[in-house]
Amino acid sequence: MRVYRINQHWKSLDRYEVMKLKSNSPTRKPEEPDIYRLYTLPISVKTDPITKSKPFLKWAGGKRALIPEIKKEIPNEYNRYFEPFLGGGALFFSHLPLSACLSDINSELIICYQQVKENPQDVIELLRSMEYEKEQYYTIRASTPSDPIEQAARLIYLNHCCWNGLWRVNSQGQFNVPFGKYNKPYKYLKEDIILNASVALNSANAELIHGDFSTITEMINENDFVYFDPPYTVKHSNNSFISYDETRFSWNDQVRLADLAQKLRIDGVHIIISNADIQEIRELYKGFNIRPVKRMSLISGLSKGRGRVNELIISTRDNGYKS
Numbered sequence: 001m002r003v004y005r006i007n008q009h010w011k012s013l014d015r016y017e018v019m020k021l022k023s024n025s026p027t028r029k030p031e032e033p034d035i036y037r038l039y040t041l042p043i044s045v046k047t048d049p050i051t052k053s054k055p056f057l058k059w060a061g062g063k064r065a066l067i068p069e070i071k072k073e074i075p076n077e078y079n080r081y082f083e084p085f086l087g088g089g090a091l092f093f094s095h096l097p098l099s100a101c102l103s104d105i106n107s108e109l110i111i112c113y114q115q116v117k118e119n120p121q122d123v124i125e126l127l128r129s130m131e132y133e134k135e136q137y138y139t140i141r142a143s144t145p146s147d148p149i150e151q152a153a154r155l156i157y158l159n160h161c162c163w164n165g166l167w168r169v170n171s172q173g174q175f176n177v178p179f180g181k182y183n184k185p186y187k188y189l190k191e192d193i194i195l196n197a198s199v200a201l202n203s204a205n206a207e208l209i210h211g212d213f214s215t216i217t218e219m220i221n222e223n224d225f226v227y228f229d230p231p232y233t234v235k236h237s238n239n240s241f242i243s244y245d246e247t248r249f250s251w252n253d254q255v256r257l258a259d260l261a262q263k264l265r266i267d268g269v270h271i272i273i274s275n276a277d278i279q280e281i282r283e284l285y286k287g288f289n290i291r292p293v294k295r296m297s298l299i300s301g302l303s304k305g306r307g308r309v310n311e312l313i314i315s316t317r318d319n320g321y322k323s
Helices: 015-022 064-070 090-095 107-118 120-127 134-142 148-159 185-189 191-205 213-219 253-268 277-283
Strands: 001-005 009-013 034-038 081-083 100-104 205-211 225-228 270-276 289-297 307-315
Touching: 064 090, 064 213, 064 253, 064 289, 064 307, 081 090, 090 191, 090 277, 100 213, 107 120, 107 148, 107 191, 120 148, 120 191, 134 148, 134 191, 225 253, 253 270, 253 277
Parallel strands: 081 100, 081 225, 100 205, 225 270
Antiparallel strands: 001 009, 001 034, 270 307, 289 307
């Protein structure tokens, strides 16, 4: 079984189905099926891996719960998809664009995605040797592997075994989140999730780039689509993310991002931004469509500290909401 793209959709087809489709359009015209092989599936992958793809990491501030609301703002047609704050990639894996550029300031994260894309079986093989056990967790946390495949497996393991899936580093750049306690600790060994993610990344011919959100500015053209999901730093200290993100994404960065979004909007780029629902953020995005939404916050270590929080979905799509 292999994965093919037919017009705007992906499908798993056997050899007979491929021959049948090709025989119907021996000299393909633009309106006829555009079909070509994208990726040869490992035997262990279930059918329809593209449509089954989902994040292989759990990321603090991830937008999986907001995906239905965010999708309402996605343009019907666009050229290339950009996501400069990649994190867990919830929108990418849900939306499955035909062409993508994914980037993040976290170099370890980009290495991990690159290896899942190119060497998923090797990453899985290493994960099989890692057990959910406190002593081994701290041994792996203290390790500094130089091999990219080992780096990828380490990140996936730590991400799923640490407290609350939080990725945090100290002033020396060392990951320092403590061991987490889970009822179902072996989620990181769900091989189909990693393999399906690899298929999705290859299907989109995903270009993976390490850098600040402004790094990809020169690559974005008119009619491209950019999704910005920045850390929710704000001017005051009442936001739960401020102590976590202030050192790497300041209020000045929020202003810089808004300036870039305004420029791209004028240049004819489709934009969606998720951000904190505060007046200062609303003022930065005058001229955009702004829609308030609610989602569950899962950052707190205690369930009683978790609850529904207000956020904004900011976009260039005309949906009746104005700033």
